[in-house]
Structure formats: C-alpha cells, structure tokens
Amino acid sequence: VSLAVGKDGGNKSSPLLYGMMFEEMNHSGDGGIHGQLLQNNGFQGSTLGMTSYAPVGDAKISQDISKPVSAAIKSSLIVSVPEGVSDYVGFANTGYNGVPVMNATYNTSFWMMGDYSGIINIQLIGSHSGIVYADHNLTVKSTASNFTQFSASFNSTESPDGDNEWHLTFDGSKVAGSSLNFGYVQLFPPTYHNRENGLRKDIATVLEEVNSTFLRFPGGNNLEGLQVDSRWKWNTTIGPLVDRPGRDSDWFYPNTDALGLDEYLWWCEDMKMTPLLAVWAGKSYGDILSGPDLEPYIDDVMNELEYILGNSTTPQGKIRAQNGRKDPWKVDYVEIGNEDDLTRGCATYPDRFNQIYKAIHDKYPHITLIASNGDYNCLLSPLPEGVIIDLHLYRQPDDFVALFNQFDNQPRNQSVMIGEYGCRNTTDAKGTYWSFLQGSCSEAVYMIGMERNSDIVKMAAYAPMLEHFGFISWSPTLYGFDSSPGSITPSTSYFVQQMFASNKGDTILPVKSSSAFGPVYWVASRTDAQYFVKLANYGPDEQNVTVSIPDTHSGRLEMLAGTQFQANQPHNVTIRTVTSNVQGDGGKYTVTMTPWAIAALAVS
Ligand code: AHR
Numbered sequence: 273v274s275l276a277v278g279k280d281g282g283n284k285s286s287p288l289l290y291g292m293m294f295e296e297m298n299h300s301g302d303g304g305i306h307g308q309l310l311q312n313n314g315f316q317g318s319t320l321g322m323t324s325y326a327p328v329g330d331a332k333i334s335q336d337i338s339k340p341v342s343a344a345i346k347s348s349l350i351v352s353v354p355e356g357v358s359d360y361v362g363f364a365n366t367g368y369n370g371v372p373v374m375n376a377t378y379n380t381s382f383w384m385m386g387d388y389s390g391i392i393n394i395q396l397i398g399s400h401s402g403i404v405y406a407d408h409n410l411t412v413k414s415t416a417s418n419f420t421q422f423s424a425s426f427n428s429t430e431s432p433d434g435d436n437e438w439h440l441t442f443d444g445s446k447v448a449g450s451s452l453n454f455g456y457v458q459l460f461p462p463t464y465h466n467r468e469n470g471l472r473k474d475i476a477t478v479l480e481e482v483n484s485t486f487l488r489f490p491g492g493n494n495l496e497g498l499q500v501d502s503r504w505k506w507n508t509t510i511g512p513l514v515d516r517p518g519r520d521s522d523w524f525y526p527n528t529d530a531l532g533l534d535e536y537l538w539w540c541e542d543m544k545m546t547p548l549l550a551v552w553a554g555k556s557y558g559d560i561l562s563g564p565d566l567e568p569y570i571d572d573v574m575n576e577l578e579y580i581l582g583n584s585t586t587p588q589g590k591i592r593a594q595n596g597r598k599d600p601w602k603v604d605y606v607e608i609g610n611e612d613d614l615t616r617g618c619a620t621y622p623d624r625f626n627q628i629y630k631a632i633h634d635k636y637p638h639i640t641l642i643a644s645n646g647d648y649n650c651l652l653s654p655l656p657e658g659v660i661i662d663l664h665l666y667r668q669p670d671d672f673v674a675l676f677n678q679f680d681n682q683p684r685n686q687s688v689m690i691g692e693y694g695c696r697n698t699t700d701a702k703g704t705y706w707s708f709l710q711g712s713c714s715e716a717v718y719m720i721g722m723e724r725n726s727d728i729v730k731m732a733a734y735a736p737m738l739e740h741f742g743f744i745s746w747s748p749t750l751y752g753f754d755s756s757p758g759s760i761t762p763s764t765s766y767f768v769q770q771m772f773a774s775n776k777g778d779t780i781l782p783v784k785s786s787s788a789f790g791p792v793y794w795v796a797s798r799t800d801a802q803y804f805v806k807l808a809n810y811g812p813d814e815q816n817v818t819v820s821i822p823d824t825h826s827g828r829l830e831m832l833a834g835t836q837f838q839a840n841q842p843h844n845v846t847i848r849t850v851t852s853n854v855q856g857d858g859g860k861y862t863v864t865m866t867p868w869a870i871a872a873l874a875v876s
Contacts, residue, residue: 408426
C-alpha cells in the first residue's frame with residue numbers, strides 16, 4: 273500500500289478526541305485507583321456484614337450499631353476482651369483480597385471509643401506467612417464518651433505477594449473483661465500528587481501515561497441507581513469522609529464515596545484532563561421521574577453546579593471552599609443522564625432533557641451539554657444548537673471494523689461523542705475476557721474512522737477503565753491489578769489508547785492511496801511541528817506500507833504487534849508498544865505491518 277500525505281486541505285480535529293470514562297465498578301475506585309486499602313472500612317451499604325475483618329489474639333469482634341461513629345457512619349466494630357487476657361489483642365482488616373504492601377510510607381487512621389490510655393500497635397503482616405513488614409506504635413488516650421480519631425505514618429518493607437493484612441492491636445490486660453470500639457479505619461500508600469484522600473500513585477501513574485484528554489464520570493450505570501434513592505448523590509460524596517454514608521451501588525457492592533465529587537475534580541486537574549460531569553436526569557432502574565416530579569432533582573443538579581462553579585460567597589461555593597477548594601472548578605462539559613434510550617428511559621427523555629437543558633443553559637451558557645443517547649426517537653427534536661449526542665458501542669471485532677465509515681456521511685452540524693466503546697466478546701458465558709490483539713486492532717480501525725471525522729466526533733472514551741482481578745463484573749477493561757507487586761497489567765487496548773492519544777495533530781490531512789481501505793486503514797494529521805500517520809492492519813497477512821510525507825526527514829515509529837489472539841494476561845505482559853527511530857528517504861518511510869499490527873509514525 274502506498275500513501276501520499278497531503279500538506280493541507282483537511283478538516284480540523286477536536287483537541288479532546290481521546291479521553292476516558294470512569295465509574296465505580298470492578299472495585300476500580302474503592303480498592304482500586306482510590307488510595308484507601310482497607311475494605312468495608314466504615315461498614316457502609318447493606319451487604320458486607322463483617323467482610324474483611326478478623327479478630328487478632330484472644331478477642332471477639334462484631335459490628336455494633338449501638339455505637340455509630342457519626343450520623344453517616346452508622347456503626348462501629350466492637351472488640352471484646354475476655355477476663356484474664358494479658359497479651360496484645362485487636363483485629364485485622366484483609367483489604368480487597370489482601371493489602372498491597374510496598375517499600376513505602378503508609379498513612380493510617382482510625383476512630384476509637386472506650387477508656388484506654390496506652391499503646392496501639394499497627395502492623396502490616398503476611399496473612400499466612402506471619403512476616404511483619406511494618407510495625408508501628410502510637411500512644412493514644414481514648415475516652416468512653418465519644419469517638420476520637422487517631423492517625424499515624426510509618427514505613428514498610430515490601431511483601432513478595434498480596435497475601436497481607438493490616439492489624440490493629442492494643443494492650444489486652446488494660447481492657448480485660450471489657451471492650452473498645454473502633455470505626456472508619458483507613459490505610460493509604462503514597463498518593464498521586466501527594467493528595468490527602470488521594471489516588472493510589474502507582475495505579476494513577478499508569479493512567480497518566482495514556483495522555484487522555486478528558487474524564488467522563490461518575491457513570492455509567494452507577495450514576496443512575498437501582499432506585500431513585502440509591503442514585504449517585506453528589507452531596508453525600510463531599511466533605512469529611514466520616515460524613516459520607518456511602519451507598520449500595522449499581523455494580524453489586526457498596527461504594528464508600530471516599531472518591532467523591534471533589535476527588536474526581538482533583539484527579540482531572542492533576543492529570544490535566546478536562547472533566548465531563550454526568551448529572552442525574554430522572555432515570556434509575558426502578559423508577560423514572562419526569563415533569564413536576566423531576567423539578568426537585570433539577571434543583572439538586574443546579575446546587576451541584578453551584579458547588580462546582582460558584583464563587584465562594586454563594587451558598588454552595590462556600591461549602592466547597594470549606595471542603596478545601598476556594599477557587600471554582602473548571603467544568604465546561606455536562607452530560608444529562610446515561611443511556612436514556614435504555615431501561616424505559618426513551619419516552620420521557622426528550623422532556624427530561626429539555627427541562628434540565630433549560631435550567632443549566634440559562635444559568636451557565638458556556639457549558640456544552642451532552643445528550644445521553646444517539647437514538648433520534650429518544651432525543652428532543654430539534655436538539656438545541658451545540659448539543660453533543662453520546663453513543664456507546666461495545667462490539668465484537670468485525671462489527672467495529674464494519675463501522676469504520678460510520679461518520680463519513682454524517683451532517684457536519686451535529687457533533688457526537690463516543691462516551692463508551694470497547695471490543696467485547698459477548699458470546700463468552702459471563703461476557704468477560706481479556707483484550708487481545710485483533711480486538712484492539714478493531715478498536716484502532718474504528719478510532720481511525722473517528723479521527724478522520726474528528727471535526728464532528730468531538731470526544732471518545734474507551735470504557736470501562738479498570739478492574740481489580742479479584743472483583744470482575746465487567747471485562748475487558750483498559751488495565752487491571754490486584755494486591756500483589758507488579759500486578760498492574762495494561763491490556764493491548766491500553767497501548768492503542770496511549771499510541772493514539774499521544775500521536776495526534778490538530779488538522780486531519782488528505783491522503784492519496786494506491787488502494788482502498790481494508791485490510792490497511794490509515795489517518796494522517798499534523799501540528800505546526802510534526803506530521804502523524806496512524807496505521808492498522810486488520811487482516812491475517814503482512815502488509816508493506818510506504819508513506820510519503822512532504823518536507824519531513826526523520827522521527828519515530830510506534831508499533832504494537834503480536835499474534836491474532838495474543839493478550840496481556842494478568843501478571844503476564846507479553847505485548848507492549850515498541851518505539852524505533854525512523855529515517856525518511858526523501859520523505860518516504862516504509863513500514864512493515866505484521867498481521868493485526870497497529871502503528872503510529874511521528875515525523876518532522
Ligand atoms: O461501561 C459499563 C457500562 O456499560 C456502563 O455502566 C453503562 O453506561 C454501559 O451500559
């Protein structure tokens with residue numbers, strides 16, 4: 273295949289094109305990218321019971337609803353010590369299938385009630401090996417009248433595996449025949465940008481390296497709620513952690529909401545991603561609210577936006593300032609709902625959208641609003657100017673490739689976002705599997721189609737982002753992890769996202785080719801400084817591609833290659849992008865594309 277890249281003449285390309293979607297699922301947040309490592313740390317939600325707690329030494333433990341830590345954290349852990357005990361006793365928390373123990377400084381904290389003056393011992397210890405990796409004493413004075421919070425910082429050495437737990441013990445002889453209560457326990461490793469209540473540095477850094485432009489949050493289904501009352505409620509995810517009740521989520525486990533609205537916005541700011549906030553639009557799985565019934569919830573959305581955007585003299589902006597963020601956040605994109613063509617949402621969505629659109633647009637005309645589906649039967653007609661429509665596509669490989677030219681003949685005055693997409697083998701019994709090269713190549717072909725049309729395809733978010741290998745309800749995801757060292761595993765799709773986001777110009781260029789698209793697909797773009805050509809070979813035969821790019825001499829070639837079904841399995845990364853330097857022969861570059869390979873050329 274010969275490609276001759278033109279110097280100019282193409283369409284503009286959206287600077288936001290390659291972004292990410294995040295929602296709490298697969299323990300992507302709690303026990304995942306959010307730094308806190310102890311599971312069930314506030315007994316939130318209705319399903320966990322005593323999950324992840326165990327007694328240490330001669331003590332008995334149970335959940336105690338008679339001693340709530342706060343109005344939001346409605347119970348604590350009672351540790352009862354039998355008469356005659358003389359050793360240290362207490363309790364363990366086993367984390368999310370183990371606690372990752374690294375060579376690092378950890379911060380821990382807990383609330384405590386009961387008469388006790390003396391030492392509390394904290395350990396990070398192998399659950400089965402008994403090897404102690406960290407051992408730290410702090411001296412506390414706790415009273416029976418109220419809960420007091422204590423915290424400590426300590427160093428740990430690295431455990432070779434994830435089979436570890438956190439221990440809190442105290443001098444049993446001082447409590448023999450009595451009890452102490454503990455609540456809202458926390459353990460943090462180093463956090464991304466050293467934020468308090470921040471993201472896990474190791475997991476966040478791998479995401480940062482994708483170079484995504486925006487983050488769509490907090491869902492996804494998890495925005496909607498199984499019932500109206502269990503929807504994602506912004507105002508219970510802000511402020512002190514001990515005031516956040518958490519909720520039973522859409523993805524089968526309680527959410528702590530420690531990763532709340534402000535934490536999402538810090539995440540975006542620290543990672544230089546544009547926030548795309550989805551707001552609740554009246555649809556839960558149980559009920560759909562519309563018309564006058566929706567009005568109070570629209571007020572709630574407006575309060576949410578005042579909290580984010582209002583200056584610190586507004587009622588909500590003042591609360592934000594008290595919560596540690598004086599300056600308004602910058603939020604320019606708001607999506608109204610999630611998949612409102614589904615779950616009986618279609619019939620009422622045009623009106624619900626209109627109600628919310630008007631309220632937001634009147635007060636914040638700078639915000640670009642996004643409609644949460646692309647089915648014209650479920651959309652307001654006509655859509656107000658500037659509204660983007662959101663399409664979600666989970667497809668098998670050939671189906672993605674068949675959609676390569678989906679946007680070629682779309683009207684140029686209607687912008688779209690692909691708010692979720694990913695290659696998924698839905699014939700698998702559980703619908704779960706790990707990304708493999710052909711599937712990721714099919715995503716690359718589809719992305720080339722998007723990029724060629726990125727005058728109207730403004731944003732696209734691979735989804736879902738992350739899975740804890742021990743808690744998978746949906747895969748594949750971009751990357752995954754568990755509690756053991758070196759477990760963070762980028763999928764083949766991770767490398768496609770990274771390659772595409774990192775090699776993109778602001779203008780798409782025309783290309784003259786010796787053959788039609790397929791099996792080789794391409795898109796060319798440029799900035800003032802560089803030319804970029806992306807290639808995908810969706811086929812079983814090797815292809816030699818000659819690319820001529822005017823006025824260029826050299827640069828680099830990024831290549832993701834392997835066999836058709838090759839995948840990066842948990843703990844076993846066998847495919848990653850390989851980068852080499854390239855020298856042009858009078859502006860000509862020859863690229864050998866092995867079957868299913870994906871490549872990007874960046875030259876000047
Ligand atoms: O990404 C997984 C789910 O797929 C999202 O929660 C939902 O929006 C979509 O159906």
